[in-house]
Amino acid sequence: MPPAAGNGLEPGFRGVICVSFGSSDDTALPDTNGQPRYDLHFESATAESLSELKSVLSGSRVGVRLILAGPPTDIRAAAAAAADCGLLGEEVTLLPQETGPRFVYCPHCLTTTVDEAAGTEVKCQGCATTLTIADHFSRRRGAYLGYSAHAEEAA
Amino acid sequence: MTAIALQPRVHPAVEGGLQLEVTNVSRETESIVSITMAAPEGGRLPSYVPGSHLVVQWGNGVNAYSLTGSGNAPSEYSISVLRVGEGAGGSLAMHRLCVGDRVYVARPRSAFAPASTATHHLLVAAGIGITPVLSHARAAVERDSTATMIYVHRPDAGAHVAEARELLGPGLIALVECTDRGSFQNVLAEALITQPVGTHLYVCGPVVFMDAVLEEARGHGWSSARLHSEAFGAAELDAGEPFTVHLARSGVRLEVPAGVSLLETLETAGQSIPNMCRKGICGECVLPVLRGAPQHRDLYLSEQEKAANNTMMSCVSRSNDPELELDL
Numbered sequence: 001m002p003p004a005a006g007n008g009l010e011p012g013f014r015g016v017i018c019v020s021f022g023s024s025d026d027t028a029l030p031d032t033n034g035q036p037r038y039d040l041h042f043e044s045a046t047a048e049s050l051s052e053l054k055s056v057l058s059g060s061r062v063g064v065r066l067i068l069a070g071p072p073t074d075i076r077a078a079a080a081a082a083a084d085c086g087l088l089g090e091e092v093t094l095l096p097q098e099t100g101p102r103f104v105y106c107p108h109c110l111t112t113t114v115d116e117a118a119g120t121e122v123k124c125q126g127c128a129t130t131l132t133i134a135d136h137f138s139r140r141r142g143a144y145l146g147y148s149a150h151a152e153e154a155a
Numbered sequence: 156m157t158a159i160a161l162q163p164r165v166h167p168a169v170e171g172g173l174q175l176e177v178t179n180v181s182r183e184t185e186s187i188v189s190i191t192m193a194a195p196e197g198g199r200l201p202s203y204v205p206g207s208h209l210v211v212q213w214g215n216g217v218n219a220y221s222l223t224g225s226g227n228a229p230s231e232y233s234i235s236v237l238r239v240g241e242g243a244g245g246s247l248a249m250h251r252l253c254v255g256d257r258v259y260v261a262r263p264r265s266a267f268a269p270a271s272t273a274t275h276h277l278l279v280a281a282g283i284g285i286t287p288v289l290s291h292a293r294a295a296v297e298r299d300s301t302a303t304m305i306y307v308h309r310p311d312a313g314a315h316v317a318e319a320r321e322l323l324g325p326g327l328i329a330l331v332e333c334t335d336r337g338s339f340q341n342v343l344a345e346a347l348i349t350q351p352v353g354t355h356l357y358v359c360g361p362v363v364f365m366d367a368v369l370e371e372a373r374g375h376g377w378s379s380a381r382l383h384s385e386a387f388g389a390a391e392l393d394a395g396e397p398f399t400v401h402l403a404r405s406g407v408r409l410e411v412p413a414g415v416s417l418l419e420t421l422e423t424a425g426q427s428i429p430n431m432c433r434k435g436i437c438g439e440c441v442l443p444v445l446r447g448a449p450q451h452r453d454l455y456l457s458e459q460e461k462a463a464n465n466t467m468m469s470c471v472s473r474s475n476d477p478e479l480e481l482d483l
Contacts (some may be wrong), residue, residue: 062350
């Protein structure tokens with residue numbers, strides 16, 4: 001269903017690009033108020049799908065707006081990719097599904113772990129450190145900051 | 156302090172700044188001269204952000220002028236000054252400067268910086284507004300970023316045209332010169348709908364020109380965070396009418412003569428008012444007004460705040476009434 005990279009997008013597009021992830025229904029996306037609209041759907045925010053999104057964005061022109069709908073991890077990763085292309089926060093609308101996993105960044109080994117459990121701790125997939133999940137969220141990484149749990153307790 | 160007969164005291168706006176020597180004066184057009192200054196002992200001057208301005212003292216007054224270099228490790232500062240006949244006299248004083256003259260300047264200040272996240276820069280200049288825009292273009296060339304420049308000037312009367320043309324290459328990828336309104340309209344309209352995502356727009360020129368460019372950009376979907384304008388390109392403010400201020404708390408009455416700002420008057424009277432740009436931009440020198448209608452000439456207060464008439468910027472604003480009462 002998704003077109004090959006940038007194929008379906010007319011050159012110099014300045015309308016609204018609507019991207020949905022996972023089971024998100026395209027029809028859940030809002031009306032674009034008569035603006036030209038270009039729809040994309042991906043299963044998840046993988047390196048391939050983000051690269052395709054970047055390719056679409058780089059073919060568009062200033063004036064374009066982006067709407068992202070789906071699980072928080074996917075749309076946050078897509079928003080970070082969009083920011084990398086030069087889109088500004090006020091040009092991107094996030095429509096997160098209420099629940100879903102989140103990314104936790106480990107500053108000890110620089111790996112990002114998926115936290116499915118919505119708890120306060122998660123085991124880092126990179127270095128196996130038990131991470132406390134902080135409230136601090138990086139829009140650039142699309143991830144919450146983790147840090148070594150109980151680090152302050154005397155070993 | 157070495158004795159400079161022409162400059163009896165260091166103006167507060169350039170205190171703690173630099174004393175420079177004019178090393179070159181060159182005529183750009185009939186009404187624009189470029190003035191280059193360096194440290195009398197030579198050496199490197201403080202670096203500055205592209206689009207920065209330099210506050211220069213002339214006699215007892217000060218004026219801000221855009222620096223035209225890229226700002227990276229400069230050994231000299233260059234400004235270009237348009238002669239304004241009906242101004243407070245700053246531009247005429249600048250036009251009288253000769254090689255070897257000493258001038259007091261503040262350290263460069265940035266109020267028109269390039270966005271660090273921009274993927275491309277669209278630079279739009281009209282007339283003397285070329286000065287900070289040239290700084291941006293030079294910086295783009297030096298820093299491996301890219302820029303497109305649209306420059307509106309009178310036929311055969313464009314300052315820095317040759318320098319802008321020389322910058323053309325991988326950094327400054329396009330330079331469009333417009334010498335009439337109609338061609339500019341078309342060039343701008345085309346540029347606004349063809350810029351890659353991540354482009355930021357920078358405009359400097361007369362206020363009416365900047366407003367028109369910014370409004371058209373917004374109309375084409377440019378969000379305000381992409382739009383940057385340099386208010387210093389505006390014409391110098393006129394001297395204004397004299398008025399009186401009554402300082403309610405200290406019970407003092409002061410006369411503010413034409414050509415002297417309220418801020419300067421208060422400073423002379425020993426009042427210490429926090430201030431920075433002294434150009435109605437930064438908002439530092441805000442004062443509470445108890446009575447009277449200020450003549451707002453700043454670019455800081457919103458329209459609503461101006462209409463409320465309970466605050467004013469003492470550096471540029473004056474009074475519509477013969478007397479103002481301040482909570483000081």
